[in-house]
Each structure stands twice: as C-alpha cells, then as structure tokens.
Amino acid sequence: MSYSGSVRPVSERKSLSGGSSEKSPWYLPVALATDTLGIVVPVCTVFAVTRQPHPVLAALGAAAVWLGVRATHRRYAVQALGESRGVLPVLHDWLTLLGLLAVARIAAGESSEPAVALLALSAAPLVTVVCRKATHRHLTALRREAQSVHRVLVIGEPSAADDVVEHLAGRTDHAYVVTGVIPVGSGQLTSGVPALTRLGSAQPATPDEDWVPVLDVAEQLGAELVLVAPGPRLSGERLRRLSWALHDVGLPLAVSPGLTEVALRRLRSVTVAGLSLLHIAPPTRRGAHVVLKSALDRAGAALGLLLLAPVYGLLALAVRLDSPGPVLHKQTRIGQDGTPFTMWKFRTMVVDAEARRAELAAANEQDGPLFKMRRDPRVTRTGRWLRRSSLDELPQLVNVVRGEMSLVGPRPPLPDEVAQYDDVELRRLTVKPGLTGLWQISGRSDLSWDETVALDLRYADNWSIGGDLDVIARTFRAVVDGRGAY
Template identity: 40%
Template sequence: MSELRKFPPLPQTDRERGHLRLVEAADFHPQPSSTRHPESGLVWARTYQTKLLLTDAAIIAITMIAALITRAELTRIPQFLAGVNPLMWLGLAGMALMWLALLQIFHTRDRRVIGAGPNEYKSLITASMTVFGLLSITLLIVEAGFPGKAAVLVMASGVIVLLASRWLWRRWLNTQRRLGRALSRAVVVGTRSEVDYVISRIKGNLSAAFAVVGVLAEPDSEHSPKSDSSARYGFGPERVAETAAELGADAVIVAGDHGCGNDFIRNLAWQLEGTAAELILASRLANVAGPRIHFRPVEGLPLIHVEIPQFEGGKHVVKRGLDIVVSALALVILSPLFLLLIMLIRWDSPGGAFFSQVRVGRNLETFRMFKFRSMVTDASEKLAELTDKNEGSGVLFKMKNDPRVTAIGRFIRKYSLDELPQIWNVLKGEMSLVGPRPPLPNEVRAYKGKVNRRMYIKPGLTGMWQINGRSDLNWEDSMRLDLYYVENWSVVGDLVIMWRTFKVLIHPVGAY
C-alpha cells in the first residue's frame, strides 16, 4: 500500500530556523485556495533572472563606455564622448548585446544553476572569454587594430565585476531561502528509504532550493509482496501528476530506485507534459559528481558513462603547481602574523610556539605536521584522564571545553590560525592546499573498508570537512565528505573550497 504524505506551507517560525517541518497525512489540514500555494518556483526564478539581466546589462554598458574613455585625456572626456563616431557607438552597442546574448546562450541565468555550485561562475567566464575571442577575430578581419592595454584591462575588470555581482545576488538569494522564500515546491516519489534519503539531503540545504510539499512513498522491495510486480504499486503516473497539480508543485523528484516499474519515468513525463512541473531524477550513483557523468543515447537506450577516478596525471600536476605558488606566496605575506602569534603563544604559557605531530599522508606515508601550539606542553600525558569525556565520533577525540587548551589557544583554534604552519607542509609536498583531513596513525589503523580510499590523495590544509561544520559533523558525515572529494575533486572545485574557507574563518562553525 502506498503512502501519501503532504506538507503544508511552512509557518514563519520554521522558515526562520531554515528547517522543513515534515507533517504526516494525519496532521495535514488543507489551506484555503488563496493561501495554499505560495509564490511558485517559476515566479521567483523569473523575477530573479530579470534582476540578473538588468544588473548584467548595466555592468556591461558601463564597461563598454569605460573601455572607450581610456582613449581620452582625463580633462577632455566630455569633448571626447561628444566627438565619437556614431559607427563606434553602434559597434559598442553590438558588442554589449553580443555579450548579453552569450551570457544567455551559456545558461548563466538558467534557474538550474543560479544560486548553487560553481557552474554559474564557470559559464559566465566562458561566455565572456568567447566574447573577447569573437571581438579579436572581428577586429582582425576589419583591420581596425586592437584596443589599447588600458581598454583590455577595463574589460577584464568588467568580468570581475560581473562575477562579484553574481556573488552578491547569490548571498541575497540565500537570505531569502533561509526565510522560506525563493524555493521551488517539490513532490518526492519513490520507496520509503530512497524518499527519506532525498529529503534528508534537501532539508535545510539552501543550494537545493526545494521545499518538499508532498511525498508518495512505496514500501521497500524487501518489505513488499513478491507477487505480480504491477500489483505492488499503489500509485501510478496519473496519481503523481494529480498530486503535483493539487499541491501546486514546481517539480516532481523521483528518488533513486523508485520501485514503480520500467515504464514509470516515461509515462510520468507524458503525464507532466503541458504542466508547470519539471521532472527530476535523483540518483545516488555512488556519490559521483556531475563532471564525471556523461550521457550517450544509443537507439533509444540512454547510456550513462561514469569516468573512473584518476589519481595521477595532468590534473594532479596542476594541483601541485597551484600548491607551490599559493603556499610560497602565503608564507611570505603571512610572515608578520607568524611572528606575532609566536610571541603571543610563548607569552601566554611556557613552552615552544610550535607543535608537531606524526600524521599519515598519501599512500600511507607518514610525515611530521606542524601547528601553532594551542595546548599546554604536557597535553599528551593528560589525554588519558579525559578519554571518558570524549565528545567526538568514530576514532576522533574531541572536547568542546578541553582543559588542556590555553587562552591564546582557544582564540587561534576558533579562527583556525593554529593550522597556518601547515602551509610549510604544503610547500614541501607532504600536504595539499585542499584535501581530506590528515589523520593520526592510530586513526588509520582503525579504518575499515572504503574509508581507506581517503588516503589515495594528499591530505589538505582545508577541505570539505572544514567548510561543512568541522567538529560538529559526526564520523560518518565527515568520512562521506572526504570520500566524495577524493573521487570527484577538480581544480575549480579546489578554488571554490578555498574561497568558502575564507568565509568560514570569518564566521567560524564547529571550531574548538
């Protein structure tokens, strides 16, 4: 027997907390038609896309005029603009329109990418580089000569301003989503375990941008009858489409192994034709990231190609090059801060300013990792006295109010300043800027099964663990994040993680 669960619009108190309140069918009370369906995902997306379009147009127009002004003397700008050939204005307008058109063609304002992940930024950069390439070819063909260095710098600055504006708009959008606005209403369909998994990933995740308003769940296969399979399904595509229409859903999410037969997806797509709801397939696919997945239809048979993870090759060379350049610059720039922290640590408590510890790196090779000392010098001897107060999970020892931590130690731990000496480990090649947390030898000895795969790449100064809650995460979640990174890392992804690390340093979460 299938199970239908509906979720009414969230009350303001729950919206402010950023949580989805799951309501069973027995607790569901229909709302009046005037308030039943809040602003749909299509409405907020179109409004947001219009704001992006207007912002993009304003920035591009200012960039074009600024690039033109670089040819004028500062004291004669009005006279210069008044004397510009109309053909020049026409050319600038054409280039601005082409830039706007390519931003649209490369889907930089597509509601499937706005407000989540790096694809919006990547597409914006690709579209802008295409514009510059086409401009160069055009100028070469018409023999008009290339713009001066100042004009090129202004146009490059325009791209940076566009990226900054998208980032600011995304921050605004995330604020709206925390208040329960700008969310697409979704109905989730599948077996109970798959539905619960999808909801757990969507719940409270601002980048998902979904508010679950209904669920159609089937019993899992191991708990359902073994008779004729078609008799097991208590709902079909028609009922799913009717439920989505009734609840004003913007999307129907079919969760993983939906248990509804081979033709269910095709028939459901037919039923949703002509409606405002889109069809989304949610597959765990072994935690594989999008860039490793490629689709290839063969005579109506959709084949999904999954790239096997590579732990050697060109990407790793680029990663090492980035590590060397950034770590070398960071050591030079941060040297005054290092000296200040050394003096404060030694003034606060007796002992050296640095703490070193043996950690395990790539391919189980050990190395000595450096940190600024944040505990008393005999912290290791006092550990045995605190084992019964361990608040960590798995093989980790964590304690929020650890008595071994010094006054300065609490401050540098809160803002992760104690980790800065590991930049030296990065420069030496023992660690990377981004990667899994470097484990202790006794932790590695306790690893079992797939957890060992986190040792296939170098540990990192920062990583998925650091930007997703740190010590507030349980053992399973931290391992899941590390394994996901090991299998799916990319250079662009590393840059995103480093950027998010700066945000976490300003507003620390789970650091103790």
C-alpha cells in the same frame, strides 16, 4: 495513448501554499543592469581619465559583448538565476570576453592601450560575482521558508522513496519540496510524508491502474514534478507507460538512480539498444590533472612561504612570548594511501598537552574518532587567536612544498583516528590531505563526524582544479568568519 481525465496542465496548477514556485522577478533585470554597469562605468571612467579614444563607444561595445557571452552561456536563464555563487563560471565568461574583444580590436583597428583596456574590464567579473552571491543568498533564504520551490511527488518502493525524501529534506539549497509519496508495494514509509495512495507490487493488468491514481494524487497536491525511485517493482515497461501518462498532461518526470555525491561532470547519459544508461567516470587519481594539481600546490605554497616570511616572524615571536615551549608543534599525521608524515603548525597549546588529553576524554564534544573541546584548557591565549584565524596552519605550507599535503584536500587525520576507520572512512585517504578543504568552508569543528566524512568523500571522488580554486577563494571568507574554529 493519452490520459483523458480531468487533470489540469502544470501551468494552471496552484503553487505551494503560502508561497510561490517562481523566483523573484527582479533577479533578471538586476543581473542585466549589474553586468551592464560593471562594464560601462569603469570603461568610460578609465578611458576618459587616460585619454583613450571613443570611451562611450568602447564601453557600450564591450557591454554588448559581455551580455552576449553571458546569455550564450545561459547565465540569464530562469533555471540558472540565483542557483550558484561560484566564481569559476564568471571567470570563464570574462576570459571569453577578453578573447572576443581582442579579435574585435584587431579587426576594427582600435588604438587604445591593451593594458588600460584590461584594467577597465577587470571590474566586470568582480561586480558580477557580488551580484550572484547576493542573489544566491536571497534565494537560499526564500527556500528556507518554502518560497521559490517546486512541489514534488515521489514514487517508489518504500525504502527507496524514504531515502529520496530524506536526502531532499536534509538540505534547503535546492528547489524541491516533497509534498507526497506514492509507495509501491505494502511496505511502511518512515519519512513522515503522507502517502495518499499505493501502487501494487506487480505489473498492473491494465496501465490505467498505475497512472489514474498517480495523476489524481498529482492533481490533488498540485505537483509540479514526479520523481521516481525505480526498483524491481517499478521499472522497464511499467515505468515507460507511466512516463507517457505524465508527459501527456505536461507533468515532468525525473528518475533517481540512487547515486549520491557524484559531480555532474562525471555523469554522461547514453542510449544503447534502446536502454538509457548513465555512465559514471571514475575519480581522477592519475594523469595530467594530478600532475598539474601537484605543480600548482608546490608553486603556490612556495610563493606563500616567500610572501608570508615577515608574518611567520611575528607569529613566532607571539607564541614564544605567550608561553614557554617551542614555537612550532609537530605531529605525526596520516597522508595519502595511509602514508605517515610529520605535520607542522604553530604551537597553540601548552607543552604537555598530549599527556593531558586522556584526562579530558570525558569532555570531548565531538562524535566519532575526533577529539574537540570548545573551551580546551590546554589552549594558550595566543593559541585561541591563532586557531580562530587559522594562522596556526601556515607552517603546513612546508608540507605542501614537500609533496606530503595539498593546498586543498581532506583534513589530515591522526594515526589513532585512522585506526578506528571503517572501509568507507578509509576512502578519505585516497587523496592528499589539505591545508584547507570543504570541511573548513562548511563549519570546521561545528560539523559532526558523519558530516565531515561526507564532505571529505565528496572531495576525494569529485575534486578538480577549478573546484580547488573555488575552495581557496571561499577559504578567505571562512577564516574571517571564524565559525567552528576552536
């Protein structure tokens, strides 16, 4: 069965008006050149300075292996270029490189010093990460202006279609721009995207009653993807026949299962008795990963306390000299599973700050149960600097060592905030609160309450050791930037 109309193949269609659906052509050559130079230059230099044998040959060989590892992991695929700025994939590639070179060194009887070789290779992941970040930033800027994006036609019952449209429109860090909607049934759309035709509520008498109008609209809009939000009126055999018609003209089909904020690693597709099923793994709440996270948290916090001891002394002196009162401020916060604990931080407010909170309630700039003021009169001069730099949070390393907090997790809430939580917001308490988290690297106090909750729930359901390391790495930039810290 095929559709014999005049619909052109996807490859012949026009790209989005005013821009191109293709990524910038320089992404691949720049990535290849950067990865090559990130190996060749430091290896040649270090080997030459330390008088290691065959510096040029070693550099070229290491570069070839590095490019091979990255290509095998599909880092140079068009779909991957510019899409991520994460550190962990690069680290994974680099460790693979070290393993392969170690084997090659033994097999070839190479006599260079291992420590020197490791030093020479250490620049490669740093250079690659910088390149990835620059490419990602460029691609994100293009997509804000509707460049390097793909036209998407959404099909589904009005409420489901509106939900898909709103989710895609809420962010600009992806390649999908919805240019049209085909609602199923007579309900009204609220997203504002034009509906150029409709499909009937019931299974059509002949299949072409569905695919003819769909393919006509796809041709009219120059759609590069059809995204279906299935429901009672569009599922089973009806969806199957529509997919046949779309694929016969080379138009890709995607199906939205209605899930949000589920990490890809938790999803697994299987086919059972002819049915396509999507398995969703439960969030990690116990087991080896939780034990490892706790061990890393406590070890990292203990090391931080040891290394930062001189800084603690200087900050304590600054707080004491700036205003009367204790150096440390303690508060009761709510931890994992609703367990209260005493949280410590350097004092950033005057001593009677809690008593004065009621009189400032009308000036609250946050929605939801949080209380935040951009220019809170209770904050001391030193306190403003401590808050902007997040140094006031350092005493919470003690809470991490004690197991009450984690290095990464949701913001630890106050008891009166938790008293206002609904069932959804209470899910924030299924993991330990953190010294840093997605909220800190995403804007901190500039976020709305709904945005804060969404980030915390995303973390609680999808956390991983690798994700924690990525958040910690990105926290340093957020602290330097200071955005949303007040």
